[in-house]
Amino acid sequence: MTATVTDVHVPRERGARGIPEATIARLPVYLRALTALSERGVASASSEELAQAAGVNSSKLRKDLSHLGSYGTRGVGYEVEYLRYQIAREIGLTQDWPVVIVGMGNLGQALAGYGGFATRGFRVAGLVDNDPARVGEVYGQMPVRHLDDLEDVVSRHRASIGVVTTPSAAAQQVADRLVGAGVSAILNFAPTVLTVPNGVDVRKVDLSIELQILAYHEQRKAHPDPLAAVVLPTDQQVRPA
Amino acid sequence: MTATVTDVHVPRERGARGIPEATIARLPVYLRALTALSERGVASASSEELAQAAGVNSSKLRKDLSHLGSYGTRGVGYEVEYLRYQIAREIGLTQDWPVVIVGMGNLGQALAGYGGFATRGFRVAGLVDNDPARVGEVYGQMPVRHLDDLEDVVSRHRASIGVVTTPSAAAQQVADRLVGAGVSAILNFAPTVLTVPNGVDVRKVDLSIELQILAYHEQRKAHPDPLAAVVLPTDQQVRPA
DNA sequence: AGGAACTTGTGAACGCGGGCACAAACTGGC
DNA sequence: GCCAGTTTGTGCCCGCGTTCACAAGTTCCT
Known part of the structure; x- marks a missing residue:
């Protein structure tokens, strides 16, 4: 297998502390949100607040964090500085x-x-x-x-x-x-x-791929269901024999 | 996932000709592969060849293309130019x-x-x-x-x-x-x-998020299972009361 | 013409990820 | 000390996407 990866998809053993790839991709976002809160002097935050700052819903955030360990306090929330360090360490950002x-x-x-x-x-x-x-x-x-x-x-x-x-x-x-x-x-x-x-x-x-994905959705907004799958859209392009 | 992207998640009606989001994200890749083949003068290609050029496996590619319509020929493969136009049209790249x-x-x-x-x-x-x-x-x-x-x-x-x-x-x-x-x-x-x-x-x-995801995997390569989840990694960071 | 070789299109099974809903745990007030 | 209010951690279910495997269709050779 020669890899040629587009999406990461690392099927390595997920035992023990293996963290889902989807979660990994969101940890940097949480990190950014925590840093922003920290700079505003916020000391602790609930999953709901964090989730809003990160643009996800709170149950997803809680499940993501639960993969790292139990770093929150029930009835209270998460300590911003502490959680920030834990995520940074998990990703490997405490090193150079x-x-x-x-x-x-x-x-x-x-x-x-x-x-x-x-x-x-x-x-x-x-x-x-x-x-x-x-x-x-x-x-x-x-x-x-x-x-x-x-x-x-x-x-x-x-x-x-x-x-x-x-x-x-x-x-x-x-x-x-x-x-x-x-x-x-x-x-x-x-x-x-x-x-x-x-x-x-x-x-x-x-x-360019990102723009193309946007273009597809734009096109669908403009022409919700062209049903052009049946009728050929332009005569000039006909299937060669 | 070509990532980079945070998930789009467009829950809009997927009726009729709705194409899975994951497929949409790959169509531009196929398009690029087809263009490259076309420039090399290749007139037709099998799903296996296309898949290799696009860095995916062939069954995924076939299922993706099947969402657009039946543009291949069994026993033969796909005509490069024809398929290229069909994908471009589907994404909306035939317009400005x-x-x-x-x-x-x-x-x-x-x-x-x-x-x-x-x-x-x-x-x-x-x-x-x-x-x-x-x-x-x-x-x-x-x-x-x-x-x-x-x-x-x-x-x-x-x-x-x-x-x-x-x-x-x-x-x-x-x-x-x-x-x-x-x-x-x-x-x-x-x-x-x-x-x-x-x-x-x-x-x-x-x-920066892309780099952080890479860093995480690098760290795991270096320290496959630190089991540092139990022992505190450095004494200086202790949970505040 | 008939069969061997090849390739597409797709039904079916499976695994991952998302979201709901609730038990467990903590805080504060009385 | 107990109860009400709050918030985390997680078991469960569901839907999407990936992969397998095969039937259907095409070409080529004899």
């Missing part, structure tokens, strides 16, 4: 995650300067690009190095997470080299299906 | 979708210049920013206009899709104004939960 970004186009530059990483334990440890003209440029206080040095950058910083923001054509090759250098998790912004060895985790973010 | 981007920071600039939109029926119809210094700047052949003109930009281009790339603090306000001006679908890059009226579709893309 060096991240290498490959591809310094517009998107790569945007990510290099994104403040939301540093505050969550992610540290941009290296920027890499193919274009010699871009080598030496500085984004977010980090100089760009040449693609030739990719392996050096990864191993020197012990980076285990790579971000691919190259054009599609280069993405697979870059991913191969990242994996070869020791990276075991990749966030892929290139609109390509990456094939990686077992044990390497890939998540894909595709901006 | 004007898109307005609000927030011309690094990410907004990256999106404005992203070539992947134009080729899929999305047309950047307007760029808007709060900062007077940025007004008049041109990205992707489109000048930036001031936030004050947002309503004008939206209505003049009949935009129904808005992209929010502002800081969190401004996101909700921007979303309200977009909706007020007639937008009914929003792609939100700000790390905030947006509240919108019924009938408005919101999809959220959160870069």
Whole structure:
């Protein structure tokens, strides 16, 4: 099995402390809500309040949290600071995650300067690009190095997470080299299906796909039931023999 | 799940030609695979070949396609061009979708210049920013206009899709104004939960959340079962009374 | 023409995730 | 100390999505 993951779907043993994938995906949202509450000086909150802040319903939130352990107090609620730390620890945000970004186009530059990483334990440890003209440029206080040095950058910083923001054509090759250098998790912004060895985790973010999903729903709003499945919509497109 | 996305959850009537949400999310992937095959001159392909190109398994692909209609030929496969058109039509990509981007920071600039939109029926119809210094700047052949003109930009281009790339603090306000001006679908890059009226579709893309999900799996790889749920991991964090 | 090889479309089984509803547990007032 | 009010943690059920496995339909070879 060569993985090529779009959605994560890690069927590994879910015994003991295995937490449902759907829950994992929501923990960062709870974390964000807790941080916001904390900054406003709120010391404790009920599941109902937390759920509202996170945009989910309260029973889902309670069940999610119950997978981590019993961190609330019945009749009272959850202590904001305490819960925040527990979730951060569960995700692994109490440690430092060096991240290498490959591809310094517009998107790569945007990510290099994104403040939301540093505050969550992610540290941009290296920027890499193919274009010699871009080598030496500085984004977010980090100089760009040449693609030739990719392996050096990864191993020197012990980076285990790579971000691919190259054009599609280069993405697979870059991913191969990242994996070869020791990276075991990749966030892929290139609109390509990456094939990686077992044990390497890939998540894909595709901006155009998100828009297409919205477009589908927009179309349905405009034409609730075209029943165009029977009649051909335009004569020019007929099934070739 | 291609994730990135927080679950859409549109419980609207699924009668008649209602296609499962999970299928909708994969159609753009199939579309991309078909386009790639088409460009390589491939005229027809089996579900197995398509599935491999799209990174899913073949039975899932067949069931997905079966929701659109019976566009394949048993014993043969699918005609690439024909199927490509059918999927594009189903999603709504045969028409033009004007898109307005609000927030011309690094990410907004990256999106404005992203070539992947134009080729899929999305047309950047307007760029808007709060900062007077940025007004008049041109990205992707489109000048930036001031936030004050947002309503004008939206209505003049009949935009129904808005992209929010502002800081969190401004996101909700921007979303309200977009909706007020007639937008009914929003792609939100700000790390905030947006509240919108019924009938408005919101999809959220959160870069930091994607990394956090990867971090969780990385941590589990490194420490398969810490059983630290019993013993406190560090003494400094003890449950306050 | 007939059969072997192949491929689609789909019925059926299964597992995950969501939501309801309630027992268990805690607080505060009397 | 006891009772009313509150909120968590969870057992249960239901529906969606994934996968298997096979019948139905097509092509090719003899």
